[in-house]
Amino acid sequence: MDFEDSPAEAAFRAEVRAFLESHATRRTGTDADWSRGAMNEDPQRQRAYVERCRAWMATLYDNGWAGITWPKEWGGRGGTPAESIIFNGEAQQFDVTTGFIGAAQQLVGPPLLHFGSPEQKERYLRPLLRGDEMxxxxxxxxxxxxxxxxxxxxxxxxxxxxxxxxxxxxxxxxxxxxxxxxxxxxxxxxxxxxxxxxxxxxxxxxxxxxxxxxxxxxxxxxxxxxxxxxxxxxxxxxxxxxxxxxxARATLASEAGLIGGAGLTSTFDAVLTLARAQGRTHEPLVRQELARVYTNERIQRFLGMRMQTAVMHKRGTPPDPSVMKNFFAGSLSLRTELAVMLEGAAGMLAGADAPQDGFWQRQFVGQFSARIGGGTNEVHRNMIGERALGLPPEPRADKDVPWRSLPRS
Ligand SMILES: Cc1cc2nc3c(=O)[nH]c(=O)nc-3n(C[C@H](O)[C@H](O)[C@H](O)COP(=O)(O)OP(=O)(O)OC[C@H]3O[C@@H](n4cnc5c(N)ncnc54)[C@H](O)[C@@H]3O)c2cc1C
Incomplete structure (x- = not known):
């Protein structure tokens, strides 16, 4: 792996840092971070979270940081995938997110950029990038x-x-x-x-x-x-x-990569902070589980670094997006299960009664959606088998049959 910035990349990184320092505050990994608020039952707090995501998208757009790899003509920065990786890596340290609006942008952007008519691009791309339209x-x-x-x-x-x-x-x-x-x-x-x-x-x-x-x-x-x-x-x-x-395939490809790169709201550090706060870091079982969470997070990070090396330095092959997606889902499960266990009896409470306003409970229940959304873990395993391991493809008996003749429930 190669993590050295070229002089141009180092200059770009410095520019990114300066922008983030002047427009955002650093992530604390606690409840104080507004970017942790995606899952809140209170409609008012949910609305406030969405508005902050929108405001951050507008800030990015207005300062020329939205859509780093998008063409300038559609409001993007016209930059490289390497610059996008640098920006995302730096932004992870700050209390900012574009939430679901940003995710939707990554699902809608690729098909419109590659297949949209000039009129469609003109009408939809800029408001999509700025978060003005959801x-x-x-x-x-x-x-x-x-x-x-x-x-x-x-x-x-x-x-x-x-x-x-x-x-x-x-x-x-x-x-x-x-x-x-x-x-x-x-x-x-x-x-x-x-x-x-x-x-x-x-x-x-x-x-x-x-x-x-x-x-x-x-x-x-x-x-x-x-x-x-x-x-x-x-x-x-x-x-x-x-x-x-x-x-549709352009959207689906973007979706698997998007989910595989997600998951910053709960990290190993956050679980460790919780274990310390509960005074349980001396327990052998807790130490063993913390080590598992840590190891998984490191592997996930290494996969990201392999991707970075392949994209930025044209060395090696990037990991398969299905591997990244399934690894992300697995790591999330380990983290959230340990966190709820660490909370002990209070971990069984829900919503505002639970510790940290129910943050880990929501993460725990929400982990299951990571195994399903963007294609289930099983379907991604099939893709890993076919694409990465070269195993024979699944039999597709309906490949040449008219849709009208297919049996349907
Ligand atoms: C949080 C979340 C958000 C979502 N958002 C959207 C959205 O915005 N828009 C949208 O269109 N969809 C969305 N989805 C839907 C998602 O894409 C589907 O749930 C997913 O593709 C699985 O389809 P399904 O639920 O119909 O399950 P099914 O396809 O019915 O699968 C049922 C079970 O069978 C297994 N299975 C199916 N086929 C195979 C196979 N070939 N080999 C092995 N096992 C197999 C699956 O792994 C699963 O366990 C979302 C899902 C989630 C969880």
């Missing part, structure tokens, strides 16, 4: 999650518009979104991957009904979205008609 991802359906290409939401042409009917589920933050990226079936007579179109939909269109789903954390992070005769202008097709699988 987006959601309308992909998964009750019968199409891991097997996303089986999706059944239908779009039928009517003059200059498409009329959409169907149901989406697990749509994160749809209740706050201005726009959504939507996959719908436009040709049922060809194999499943080939008859899908990628649309931009205005979430305030008549016929869209959003029903929040309350999760075990007590939060309604995601939703069911019902679409009944929703009219979408033909100009909102992204990429080619029936060719929606290509932009």
């Amino acid at each position: 987006w959601c991802q309308l992909f998964s359906e009750p019968g199409a999650g891991s097997d996303l290409a089986a999706l059944a939401t239908r779009a039928v042409a009517d003059g200059d518009e498409w009329v959409v009917n169907g149901q989406k589920v697990w749509t994160s933050e749809a209740q706050h979104a201005d726009f959504g990226i939507l996959l719908a079936r436009t040709d049922p007579d060809v194999p499943k991957h080939k008859g899908i179109t990628f649309f931009i939909v205005d979430m305030r269109s008549p016929g869209i009904e959003i029903r929040p789903l309350v999760q075990a954390t007590g939060l309604a992070h995601f939703n069911e979205v019902f679409l009944t005769d929703v009219r979408i202008p033909a100009a909102n097709v992204v990429g080619t008609l029936h060719g929606g699988w290509a932009p």
Whole structure:
């Protein structure tokens, strides 16, 4: 691995540090950090958190730090992946986050940048980057999650518009979104991957009904979205008609990398602080578990460093995004399980009754979503088998069968 900055990178890092020092405060790893507030049942505090995320996105944009690798013409910095890694590494030490709005930006940006029409780029990219408009991802359906290409939401042409009917589920933050990226079936007579179109939909269109789903954390992070005769202008097709699988893949690739690189709200240091505060660092079992958490976090960090070496110094191969995603989910589980155990009997309390305002309890319950969202751990293991290990692919009996002829529940 190679962690030395070139002179140009060192100068860039100094510029990043100066910007962060003058616009943010350092992360403390305690409740005092506003960036830890993503999971709070109190609607007012949730709203305040979202507003701070938006404000931070606007600060980044207004100071030329948003979308480091995005072209300048669409509001980005026109920088390199290495600069993006440097910026993210430095920002991790500060009490800042772009939260779900920033995550949505990373799901919506790649398909629009690579497949969007000039008009779509002109209309949507800058407000997306600045956090002025919020987006959601309308992909998964009750019968199409891991097997996303089986999706059944239908779009039928009517003059200059498409009329959409169907149901989406697990749509994160749809209740706050201005726009959504939507996959719908436009040709049922060809194999499943080939008859899908990628649309931009205005979430305030008549016929869209959003029903929040309350999760075990007590939060309604995601939703069911019902679409009944929703009219979408033909100009909102992204990429080619029936060719929606290509932009969808751009989103999915970005999503796995995004989740694999996440998880800063709870760290080994935070667990160690908790163990010290509970006076339990002398216990052999606690020491052993702390060592496991530490080791996993180090491995995760090394994977990140391998990625950094490959991107910045063109040496070695970057780790597979599926490896990073699954490692992230596993590390998160170890950390949160130990933290709740350390809290002892009080660890069984919930919400404001629990220690630290229920921070570790929310992290503990929320860990399960990391194993499912962005593709389940099992599906990523299949990808590791095929891509990284060269194992034979899963049998795909439906590959050449028209979607209309596939058995569906
Ligand atoms: C927090 C969170 C946020 C999400 N946000 C969004 C969003 O904003 N937009 C959106 O469109 N979707 C979203 N999702 C949905 C997510 O993409 C799906 O939940 C995921 O792809 C799994 O699909 P599924 O839930 O239908 O499970 P299924 O596909 O039904 O899987 C059920 C079980 O079968 C296993 N399985 C399935 N196929 C295979 C296989 N080939 N090999 C081995 N095991 C297999 C799975 O691992 C799983 O254990 C979100 C999910 C979560 C948890």
